[in-house]
Amino acid sequence: MAKEIKKVVLAYSGGLDTSIIIPWLKENYNNCEVVAVSGDVGQGTELDGLEEKALKTGASKLYIEHLTEEFITDYVFPTVQAGAIYENRYMLGTSFARPIIGKRIAEIALEEGADAICHGCTGKGNDQVRFELAIKAFAPDMEIIAPWRTWDIKSRDEEIEYAEAHNIPLKINRETNYSKDKNIWHLSHEGLDLEDPANEPTYNKEGFLEMGVSPEMAPDKATYLTIHFEKGVPTSIDGVELGAIELVEKLNELGGANGIGLADLVENRLVGMKSRGVYETPGGAILYHAHEVLETITLDKETARVKQYLGIKFADIVYNGQWYTPLREAMSAFVTETQKTVTGDVKLKLYKGNIINAGVTSPYTLYDEEVATFDEDDVYDQSDSAGFINLFGLPIKVKAKLDQKRKNK
Secondary structure, rough: OOOOOOOOEEEOOOHHHHHHHHHHHHHOOOOEEEEEEEEEEEOOHHHHHHHHHHOOOOEEEEEEEOOHHHHHHHHHHHHOOOOEEEOOOOOOOOOHHHHHHHHHHHHHHHHHHOEEEEOOOOOOOOHHHHHHHHHHHOOOOOEEOOHHOOOOOOOHHHHHHHHHHHHOOOOOOOOOOEEEEOOOOOOOOOOOOHHHHOOOOOOOOOOOOOOOOOOHHHOOOOOOOOEEEEEEEEEEEEEEEOOHHHHOOOOOOOHHHHHOOOEEEEEEEOOOOEEEEEEEEEHHHHHHHHHHHHHHHHOHHHHHHHHHHHHHHHHHHOOOOOOOOOHHHHHHHEEEHHHHOOOOEEEEEEOOHHHHEEEOOOOOOOOOHHHOOOOOOOOOOHHHHHHHHHHHHHHHHHHHHHHHHHHOO
16 A cells, blocks of 8 residues: 555445445454445436435535536536447447546545545446546546455345444345436446346336336327527527526437437447446437538538547546547547537427428528539539549549450550
8 A cells, every 4th residue: 555545535425345445344344434426417316315324324515516518518418529439330339427526526536635545347348447547647646446446245136244244324236237327318237137248138127217107108209399509509409598408408308208318238348358338328328419410411421431430439528537638638628519510490299109301491501402413403514424424433444454454455
């Protein structure tokens, strides 16, 4: 141990891992003071009773930091603007929530004069990297304690046994012990029967889905809505101006009721293994879709193409916890520049898990009906295409003729 640990700031959710870490820290670090910090990024009722629980299990105090609006405006919306979706399916719900929480934990640790920061992430997961990279960006000299990498507990069953032995109340049991992460953007499910990709998720099982219903249980009547964007940022639904939190909550409500935003995927974790997860992202799925539709008429082809393949890298950066890096900042600057004309309205139809385009308009549209029409027009000379094709196809023609010559020799 590099120095004596007298005060530790703990990233605290009140879940199984962090609940048992408080007594574990006190047992293993000479009864050190434990200051718990919870980042509120819209996980709702999970914060209920958290202070009482933290203090009862040995923390000296609990900070609850209200970060939801900053989370949406400074992390979520810029990622949606980038069109960044990890491996085509995962809308990064856990990934971009970690940097903002890690940043605040680092700031509080410095304010508190703490000797170390502790987190409950496992050595198999991505979150350990995301938290620690954020901590390094704001408290580079701070010692980090990661119990999962050092303690003797090897499974969630053993965690539950430890909690029971220390009289720590739990909201879970051994049978329903899915590993979940929730915030205003999404809810993830991992573990138990989901660990085998051959098993179909039990979408219709009572209590499994929390943010909506399965497509089969959605209404037989479609829901229409219109989202307005200003420079790539959603600002209103059906003409009603909404703040960032209210807008996402409204889309979650509409999307959830129509079975929107369910993703079941086997993803490639940063630490090298494949992991199966089921994600609920009802409002997020709608926003990504609507934003992409608006860009089809407001971005030129080459900008859209470059942005599309940079979006893959942007998603990797977010997934890997590299938010506070020069590359992410530079890529966000590029994305912000592309969004200057991404203003307009997108009308969508939600029906049984499907998001169906129902119309798009923008004052900056690049779509010209007179040029694109199949009817007679005065602005496009179709005979021009012959010369274009001759030039565009010249390399193909030259190669074919030379191949033919070589073959006939």
